[in-house]
Amino acid sequence: MSPRGSIKRAYGHALGLVALGSIVAAGPCDLYSSGGTPCIAAHSSTRALYSAYSGSLYQVKRGSDNTTTIITPLSAGGVANAAAQDTFCASTTCLITIIYDQSGRGNHLTQAPGGAFKGPEPNGNDNLASATGAPVTLNGQKAYGVFISPGTGYRNNAASGTAKGDAAEGMYAVLDGTHYNGGCCFDYGNAETSSTDTGNGHMEAIYFGTNTAWGTGAGSGPWLMADLENGLFSGYNAGNNAGDPSISSRFLTAIIKGKPNQWAIRGANSASGTLSTYYNGTRPNKSGYNPMSKEGAIILGIGGDNSVSGQGTFYEGVMTTGYPTDATENSVQANIVAAKYATSSLTSGPALSVGSSISLRATTAGYTTRYIAHTGATVNTQVVSSSSTTALKQQASWTVRAGLGDSACYSFESKDTAGSYIRHYNFELQVGANDGSKQFHEDATFCTQASLNGQGNSIRAWSYPTRYIRHYSNVVYAASNGGVHTFDAAGSFNDDASWVVGTSFA
Numbered sequence: 001m002s003p004r005g006s007i008k009r010a011y012g013h014a015l016g017l018v019a020l021g022s023i024v025a026a027g028p029c030d031l032y033s034s035g036g037t038p039c040i041a042a043h044s045s046t047r048a049l050y051s052a053y054s055g056s057l058y059q060v061k062r063g064s065d066n067t068t069t070i071i072t073p074l075s076a077g078g079v080a081n082a083a084a085q086d087t088f089c090a091s092t093t094c095l096i097t098i099i100y101d102q103s104g105r106g107n108h109l110t111q112a113p114g115g116a117f118k119g120p121e122p123n124g125n126d127n128l129a130s131a132t133g134a135p136v137t138l139n140g141q142k143a144y145g146v147f148i149s150p151g152t153g154y155r156n157n158a159a160s161g162t163a164k165g166d167a168a169e170g171m172y173a174v175l176d177g178t179h180y181n182g183g184c185c186f187d188y189g190n191a192e193t194s195s196t197d198t199g200n201g202h203m204e205a206i207y208f209g210t211n212t213a214w215g216t217g218a219g220s221g222p223w224l225m226a227d228l229e230n231g232l233f234s235g236y237n238a239g240n241n242a243g244d245p246s247i248s249s250r251f252l253t254a255i256i257k258g259k260p261n262q263w264a265i266r267g268a269n270s271a272s273g274t275l276s277t278y279y280n281g282t283r284p285n286k287s288g289y290n291p292m293s294k295e296g297a298i299i300l301g302i303g304g305d306n307s308v309s310g311q312g313t314f315y316e317g318v319m320t321t322g323y324p325t326d327a328t329e330n331s332v333q334a335n336i337v338a339a340k341y342a343t344s345s346l347t348s349g350p351a352l353s354v355g356s357s358i359s360l361r362a363t364t365a366g367y368t369t370r371y372i373a374h375t376g377a378t379v380n381t382q383v384v385s386s387s388s389t390t391a392l393k394q395q396a397s398w399t400v401r402a403g404l405g406d407s408a409c410y411s412f413e414s415k416d417t418a419g420s421y422i423r424h425y426n427f428e429l430q431v432g433a434n435d436g437s438k439q440f441h442e443d444a445t446f447c448t449q450a451s452l453n454g455q456g457n458s459i460r461a462w463s464y465p466t467r468y469i470r471h472y473s474n475v476v477y478a479a480s481n482g483g484v485h486t487f488d489a490a491g492s493f494n495d496d497a498s499w500v501v502g503t504s505f506a
C-alpha cells in the first residue's frame with residue numbers, strides 16, 4: 001500500500017485525495033492499492049505511477065564514455081525529467097539500460113538475455129532501446145517512451161511477487177497504437193523464467209500487433225490480444241473474436257487480467273474516453289490453459305521464449321497481485337487520460353523543407369567533398385562538385401518528402417529515379433521502388449536531429465532509432481554506435497553520422 005492508501009480509503013473515492021491542504025492526485029498504483037490489488041511491478045520511463053514516488057524511473061547509458069545516469073520524476077508523482085536526459089545525451093547516442101520497478105520489490109527490467117531465440121548481440125542478448133526514439137508530452141511536459149525495434153527486449157527472470165501457477169493477476173500498459181508489426185511478439189507481462197517455451201499456459205501477457213498465426217480480431221488489426229504461450233488469444237479460444245477491435249488510437253491503454261478459469265481483455269484510447277471490454281470469460285478449453293502454469297518472469301518487447309521479431313512502443317505499465325475490479329481499472333484509465341499523453345516533435349536540429357531538393361555532404365575530416373549518392377541500388381558517398389557530370393549530380397540529389405511511414409519525419413526520393421527512395425535493408429541503405437508496403441514505408445522513413453558532431457544534422461532510422469545514416473568505407477548504412485556489424489564501429493561514429501544539408505546539384 002502507498003503511504004496515503006489509508007487516507008484514500010477513508011475518502012472512499014478513486015480519482016484523488018486531499019492531503020495537508022493540497023490536492024494530490026492518486027497514481028495508477030495508488031488506485032490499484034485502494035482496490036485491494038496492489039502493483040507488484042510498476043514500470044515507466046514517462047512518469048511516477050504512485051503519487052508519492054520520486055525515485056528512479058530509468059537509467060540511460062551514453063555512447064561517448066559508456067557512463068550512465070538515472071532519470072527521476074521532476075517531483076513526487078510527476079513526469080520524468082527529460083531535460084536531464086537531453087543534457088546527459090547531448091552530442092552522443094543514448095540507450096535505456098534499466099527500467100526501474102517503482103513498487104519497491106526490485107522488479108527492474110534490464111537487457112533481455114537470449115532464450116530459445118537469440119537476440120542480435122554477440123552473446124545472444126537482445127538490443128537495448130534508444131533513449132530518444134519515442135518522445136511524447138504528458139500535460140505538456142516532454143518525456144520519452146521505450147521504442148522497441150525488432151531485436152530489442154527487456155526482462156526480469158527473477159521477479160518477486162508476480163503471479164505463479166493459476167494465481168490471479170492484472171496488468172495494464174500504455175502503448176503507441178500506431179507502432180506495431182506482425183512479428184512475434186511485442187509483449188508486456190508474465191512469462192517463463194527460463195526464456196524458453198515450457199508449454200501452454202506458462203505465460204499471461206499483453207500482446208499488441210498484427211500477428212495472425214493464432215488469433216485475430218475484427219478488421220485488419222492491429223489487435224490487443226493475450227499471449228498465453230503457444231497462442232495469441234483475442235477471445236475464448238485461438239481464432240477470431242469479432243469483439244476484439246482493430247486499434248486506431250495513437251495511444252492505447254491495454255489491459256489483460258486472469259484468475260482461475262476467468263480472464264479478460266480491455267482497452268481504451270489513453271487520451272480520452274473509457275475502457276471497453278473486448279473479452280471477458282472462461283479460459284481456453286485447450287489443454288494447458290486451465291489451470292494456468294504462470295511462472296512469474298516479466299518481459300517487455302519480446303515473447304516468453306525471447307522471440308524478438310515484434311515492434312512497438314511502451315510508455316508505462318504495471319502488474320498487480322489479485323484480479324483488479326473493472327471499477328479499479330476504470331479509475332486507472334481516468335488517471336491515464338488525466339496524464340494527457342500527446343505527441344511531440346520527432347525531429348530537431350536544422351529543419352528540412354518537404355518538397356525541396358537537397359544534397360547531403362559528409363563531415364568527417366578527409367571526406368568533406370563526398371555526398372550521399374547512389375550507384376544503382378547501392379547508396380554510397382561520392383565526390384561531387386559543380387563540374388561533375390549531370391548523371392552524377394542527379395545521383396547525388398534527393399527530394400525531401402514527408403516520411404512514408406510517419407509524416408513527422410522524412411523520406412528521401414531519388415532525383416533520377418522518381419518513385420524510388422532511400423531505405424534500409426539489413427541495415428545497408430538502398431535506393432528502392434516504393435512498393436506501397438508498410439515495411440517499405442517504415443524502412444524509408446528517417447528522422448533528423450541536431451547533429452552528433454555539431455555540423456548539420458544527424459539522421460536516424462525511424463524504425464531503428466539506435467541506427468543513424470552513416471558512411472563507412474564510402475558505403476552508407478543505418479549504423480548503431482558500437483554495434484555488432486563492422487559498419488557499426490564506434491570510431492569516428494559521430495562524424496560519420498553527421499551530414500550538412502545543402503541545395504541539390506540537380
Ligand SMILES: *[C@@H]1O[C@H](CO)[C@@H](O)[C@H](O)[C@H]1NC(C)=O
Binds near residue numbers: 063482490
Ligand atoms: C564502451 O563499451 C563498449 C563495450 O564494452 C566498448 O567496445 C567501447 O569501446 C566503449 N566505449 C568507450 C567510449 O569507452
Ligand SMILES: *[C@@H]1O[C@H](CO)[C@@H](O)[C@H](O)[C@H]1NC(C)=O
Binds near residue numbers: 277281326
Ligand atoms: C466480466 O465477467 C464477470 C463474471 O461474469 C462479471 O462479473 C463482470 O461484470 C464482467 N465485466 C464486464 C466489464 O463485462
Ligand SMILES: *[C@@H]1O[C@H](CO)[C@@H](O)[C@H](O)[C@H]1NC(C)=O
Binds near residue numbers: 237285286
Ligand atoms: C472447446 O470449445 C469448442 C468451441 O466452443 C468446442 O467445439 C469444443 O467441443 C470444446 N472442447 C472441449 C474439450 O470442451
